Amino acid sequence: MISPMAAAQRGKEQLVGLTGLQADTVSSLVQDGPGWKVSVDMIEMKRIPSSEDVVATYRICLDDEGNLVSYERGRRYNRSQVTEEVQA
Secondary structure: OOOHHHHHHHHHHHHHHHHOOOEEEEEEEEEOOOOOEEEEEEEEEEOOHHHEEEEEEEEEOOOOOOOEEEEEEEEEEEEOOOOOOOOO
């Protein structure tokens, strides 16, 4: 089993390699059985000023060794649009 820090880093690296996008931040990390669920905010389009960058949150699942099992793109937003997601 890899550590939380290693899971976050491996997840980001694999997502960058797969999508070709620049990783911005890890916004969540949850242990899911032997693996991990990680949300990574990725910059999909750079704009000037940077507050107008288009960012998307990608949700990824990693196995217990930190290998990417699946991913999906969640919401897209401009960096300046600060909103809280409501958990159901």
